[in-house]
Amino acid sequence: MKAILLAGGKGTRLRPLTLHTPKPIVPIFDRPFLQYQIDLLRQVPEIDEIVLSLNYQPRRIEEVFGDGSDLGVHITYVVEPQPLGTGGAIKFAAGEYTGEPLVVFNGDVFTSVDLPAVLALHRERRAKATIVLTPVDNPTAYGLVETDEAGNVRAFLEKPSADEITCDTINAGIYVLEPDSLDRIPADTVFSIERGYFPSLVADRETFVASVYRGYWIDIGTPEKYRQAHRDIMDGRFPARPFVKKAGQALVSPAAKIEDGAIIEGPCFIDAGATVKAGARIAAYSVIGSHCHVGEGATITGSILWPNTWVDAGAVVTGAVTGRHCHLGRHTTVGEGTLLGDKSVVTDYSHL
Known part of the structure; x- marks a missing residue:
């Protein structure tokens, strides 16, 4: 059985973080994001090939995952x-x-x-297609899907206006x-599965089934949701590595160096090779990537530092995400919602 992961997007909503790091390999703690989807696919032993459908910086992604043997899967x-488009990419x-x-995942x-x-529901209903649905408070940013009492999809409206929400x-x-249902998607043509393929199934009265999932689900494609995903894992709302059965704790790698007098508050994550100097404070919901340096008296709160970022003495970083190899100078202030691309430099005493 084949699974397809649609991982070709440019991650524009996460720029500048994704200028040099394609979204599929954006780190969630110490693992690339797409590895969590691969873990899900491993729930189905029948899946013997995972196809990554790529477009943006494909070599970077292939360098990370290779042929999948390290993860116990076969990746092409x-x-x-x-x-x-989504339909054309699947085809x-x-x-x-x-x-x-075919099992298909969107890359977000x-x-x-x-x-x-x-998969069991799909086979039981002998469906042409099965779609997973999830309830949200505000469906206007997504594809709204109406079903009948038997769980058959009856309407598919992509990103509805407020007066269209039912x-x-x-x-x-x-x-x-x-x-065989992919025959309705034209080859080598830009085609949307949401606006073309799914509505055609409804129009033709094909067996198109919905599976409603009320557990954890998030689209990590925005900076806010990217940070929220980390918080949800730390809090145990989404039981995933590295916080499985460790929700709320401060997870510090044995290979990190935490000097006497540093303050570490859970939940947080400090990866291998990181250094936290005396008097520094790592507050709740912070992620300190591998080989980061947090200087004397610096404070990191609710922020995510990608690997090899250097934070000098007295800096205050709150609610920010920094790319790789950033340098935050002495007594800088980096505030809520700030995104810094790879190799960004914030000079001493600057405020962002």
């Missing part, structure tokens, strides 16, 4: 000749595949969905598709 890669990645259903989805249960279940970006 397809690179779109040009952006083909291109599937190639001549026939037989068992961070969830603990029960994938074997979704339910709270949205497209969660997880699908099980019969390979």
